[in-house]
Amino acid sequence: GENVEQHPSTLSVQEGDSAVIKCTYSDSASNYFPWYKQELGKRPQLIIDIRSNVGEKKDQRIAVTLNKTAKHFSLHITETQPEDSAVYFCAAGGTNTGNQFYFGTGTSLTVIP
């Protein structure tokens, strides 16, 4: 089955700096890669996603890149703000067998004011 690794597990940045979280996956059949943000005590919220036919996608301060050959994808957050502090999860899946997703173990991001 799919195996998703996520790094780093914790990340502290100064407000205004950029944050980068990286994930690798093992199953070349995976074709959909979402990122979720989970604040303490709340449900995971989809913040951005990318499909296998796209190399990069941007939404305001958030961007995701995908390298299918190397089987890795990354989340980039620019101009970080204290409200960006949360746990971020990457996931891989969406093969032709349906919505079976495998998640990374999460990155706890702290933005220091």
Next chain:
Amino acid sequence: KAGVTQTPRYLIKTRGQQVTLSCSPISGHRSVSWYQQTPGQGLQFLFEYFSETQRNKGNFPGRFSGRQFSNSRSEMNVSTLELGDSALYLCASSLVGAATSVYEQYFGPGTRLTVT
């Protein structure tokens, strides 16, 4: 539209008992997936239901089962509870399933299960 809802939100059970959790997807969503979230293991895929059929299953023992009704609402059942089953159980719904370009999953608030 209303979001994904789950009931109950909190549950305390004793080892050996069984439990049933419920998930109501976003209206129009036909795919429902279940995940177990623990501090040590993160989010782990349990199973996915689509059109009342289990389409995918993760690596969990047979004590974990589920079903989906014709209105797309889903339940999951855990029999013979163990201490290690204590976790947050999340369900997520999706508009459509495979063979399309839409896979976005939206999560419910979860059911916090504590086994004592």
